[in-house]
Amino acid sequence: MGPALEAVRARRSWSKVTDAAPTHDELLTLVSAAGRVADHSSLRPWRLIELRGSDREVLGRAINKANGSSGASDKPLRAPLLIAVVASYRKSKVPRWEQEAVASGVAHTLSLLLDEAGWGVLWRTGDYTRSKAVAKAHGLGKNEELLGWLYVGGKPPRVRPGRRKAVDARHHVKRMPKPKKNA
Template identity: 30%
Template sequence: MPDALSALPPAVAALLARASVPPRLLREPAPGAAVLDLAVAAALRAPDHGGLRPARFVFISGAARAALGALMADSLARREPATPAERLDIERAKPLRAPMVVAAGAAIRPDHPKIPVWEQEASTAASIMNFLNAIDALGFGGVWLSSGALRDEMVKRALGFAATDRLLGWIYLGTPAPDRPVARAIETAGIARDWVPPAGP
């Protein structure tokens, strides 16, 4: 793939070369303020009906990661009271696996007269992908993960999100280890097709 990518426009080549980097392969340093600012600016180029800019990013690093881990473990204990202590310890340690975690969410306007909630969430998801693409293009690595804590109102409130907002994912960020995953060839057959209108009666 690398030889084929070299002949493409750089933006397209970057998209085709991107691969998620699991937390265990993310090292210090995390992206700094300048890189994060660029990634957020790229995020805001996503399709956004009405210019609502619903995407929100909360950066969590240093000791704050342990506090996030405590929130996640407490959330799991509330949702699943029978969870063994060992499993809670694993949940508590999750944010410590990478130098930075980003809580990505959508600031929803539920009563907007023209733009339904699903469009606001879709716009935010597109923004998150733009953010990840920019992070990768700027020499860092990341992965977008989920967990039950994203649907916990107490977690959402602790992170500063409003009751009507939605948490859409945890983005783990850092510098990729040398053995980071590389993009594999993608088979596009069966994914896209031309539409042929059905014949009339």
């Protein structure tokens, strides 16, 4: 089997990361590759927002505002780099759900590429991804939705890889049912 299969099998979510993060240029290289996901009509109905430093504090205030709290949530400070994943819907014959699937595909592919490059990654979501305060903080347009953030940082030393059970594909892959004779 090839390196892609091994990279996918080795992938795990990293809830704790160090303060190291890929550079902007390193990120651009990986995003360029991740953007190659299947994309009906080549709409590229997605964009990514890079949050570093004080950007994460702005997000923390928006999250608390969305939750009806004052101050700033510390959640965005748990990684040195957050990558906001935005579905940017285009006017097209391609349905909205399919455009969102492309944006999700880019995010997942990017998370695999970051992991393979040695970075710890966790895709975070939450109810506040659809809040006005968080959308405003990200400068989202009326045809855009936030799908969450990739939290990215260095993998801590001396941490054993998480043991995640392999998926039993037999429970998820079935043949199409045969048509009923009286139908």
